[in-house]
Amino acid sequence: MQAAPSPNQQFTPDQLRDLIQGPGEEWTYEMRRQCQEILPGLLLGPLQASKDLNTLQSLGVTHIVCIRDAKEAFSVRPRFPEQFKYLVLDVQDSEEQNLIRLFPEANQFIEQAILQGGRVLVHCNGGISLSPSFVVMYVMQRLQITWEDALHMVQNRRYCISPNGGFLTQIKEYESIYKASLAVRSFPPQQSNANTRRKRADDSDDEESARVDDRKRQLVDDDDDAMEM
Structure with missing residues (x-):
């Protein structure tokens, strides 16, 4: 397994292009039911991928972000709380749902897990709209790339993702938010x-x-x- 890139790791333009481009694997319909590695230490998939203990253990998963609509709570839930550390987010799969407000908690959970050498699975019910939106925002901020590049990077590994229109708008908005945050952090303290x-x-x-x-x-x-x- 590849080591996860450090939050401070800098990539050359060629390295970023290769990351965005992806492995170029042939996509099959069956892969929708599986999880895919987006970054070293970060996997994205559907509910089905979170229910197979043997597969999770073989992939080295240590942490799971379970994103669900509240009405799905009976079926979309932590299955193995003794084996993995979970973060559960109740999020409406609706264009009006505010994802940006919920993202910091998911971002912190993923970041801490990877920094500790863990591997995180982020999933929702279908792995099509909800969980991919969080992962795209994470990738965008982690690699400091545009929303288009982040979306392409995730889609080049899990071809079936399709964030709804409201989520896509927020993904675009988040680019300016994270860039403003970076600008504030880079302000010279000596000044x-x-x-x-x-x-x-x-x-x-x-x-x-x-x-x-x-x-x-x-x-x-x-x-x-x-x-x-």
């Missing part, structure tokens, strides 16, 4: 410290000026008192 130092210096100058003004006023008052005597 911020310099601004703080300048502010402190300015405050000190203001305080000194105020003290000088107070002394001047005191001298003027003393002179006025002397002239009145």
Whole structure:
């Protein structure tokens, strides 16, 4: 099994192109019922893939993100809580559902699992719309690529994915969100410290000026008192 890329790992344009392009495997209908590895340590699939303990163990899965519509809770649920660590997200498979609000929890769970050397399966009922949308956002942010490239990368490994229109719109919106977050994190801390130092210096100058003004006023008052005597 490949080692998962570090969150700080940088890729050359050629490496990114190869990642996006995928292995070029021939896709068969039966593969819809299986899970596929999207990134080292990250797998995507349907409910059926989460129900086969032997397959999960053979793939080295340690963590599972179970994404379901609340009305599916009876069937789409953690099957092996003793063997795997689960994150369960109740998400409506509807174009109005806000995925961006729910994504940080899934992102943190996946990231921590991979950093610990684990392997994560992300699944929903069919592995077509709900779970792929979360995985596309994760891939986009992890590799710092466009939403189109992230979608193509996931689709080149699991050909049957098809996020609904509302999810696709949010995937596009998330590109600007994660890029803004990166820009904030890359803001030079020393510049911020310099601004703080300048502010402190300015405050000190203001305080000194105020003290000088107070002394001047005191001298003027003393002179006025002397002239009145």
